[in-house]
Amino acid sequence: MPGAQPVTSLTERRKAETQLEISRRAAEMFSARGASAVTAEEIASAAGIGLRTFYRYFRTKEEAVAPLLAGGVTSWITYVTEETRDGARVEEVLERATRRALTPSEDVTEEMLQWTRGLLRTVRDEPGLHAVWLRVQHDSEDGLVQAIAPLLGPGVDPLTVRLVAASANAAMRIAVETWAATDAPTTGPDGPAELAVDCMRRLVEHAASRDTENN
Template sequence: MPHDQKTPARLGRPPLTERRKAETRLEVARAAVRLFLAQGVAGTSGEEIAEAAGISSRTLWRYFPTKESCIMPLLTGGIESTARQLRSWRKDQGLADLLAIARTPLTEAADDARTMLRLVRLTRTEPGLRAVWLEAHRAAEPVFAEALAHRAGLPEPDLVTTVQAAMLNVALRVGVEHYASHDNPDITGYESAIREALLVAAGSFTS
């Protein structure tokens, strides 16, 4: 290749190795939740999580600093989904359109949604998991703010979009926590709870 030519940037899906890493991290998260639910956080070791996920302990600790942090991929998946929905909510669309967009095909990830509900329920009694849950939402705020700024045609979040992102973030967190606190929460009710939380948070938005 001539020296003055550059290799074109990669577009589309991430490389296979990156996808595989993401899949491995998600499998670890699922295994960790199963074990935490069955025997508690204190009664579960990182080595047990690694074995249940089919990886070595060395690989586990390369991906996660603590056993509690193993749950993070399940939480960040929901955050990324919400951010995608916000990015697709155009400025010429109103609240009804946002709610329509929010009808995410949860059935495609129903098992993960059920697992997350059980996990959120567990954060009420496990401080280590609660800290990870709150950290995930702290990290979500700037992501939501950037998505809302993009909708508003701004180069970066301003005060309004930052406050809106915070409102949305809190409403979603509290909505999920409230629904997860019910006995035997199902996936249909979960979808309704998410939509209701969006309705509350987005009520002050203008299109």
């Protein structure tokens, strides 16, 4: 999740791997059957752990998918930081980072995107999952504020930074949710990356048109 500390020790790595394995199994089962039809016991069994171990990692079965959902968000924010270059406009950085975060690669697998698609298809009808998704989005916005602030410069007030971060975050969320509701491929003009970039460009174009009208 945004702001998480890097995993360094062997014990921490093993814990992180176990947590992610639980998250993957939960995502598979929720996508196939819906969260209400799946028990914590079934998730634990599929992940090869006991129920007590499951509850050491997560308070509820719905929270088990948080690491999977948050992982993509964390990568996106990391890419925003990595794509920042001298003189680069915030729109350019966001577009490059968005394409990296939503295009299948060694870091972003086809499987991960499909898991996300399956989960988002169930979120609206599952209050517990919806709450997890909203929390991930809230954390995403906070993390994005920190990543975007240097791009806007020291003279930009905090309210503007937050508005830009919230707008970019909303564009990404709407694009991914829209893509997930379809059977569109993970690449190409109908894929999530291009859809998200299009959403962000629409925001910029709308803001520019409003400025022109006001002037």
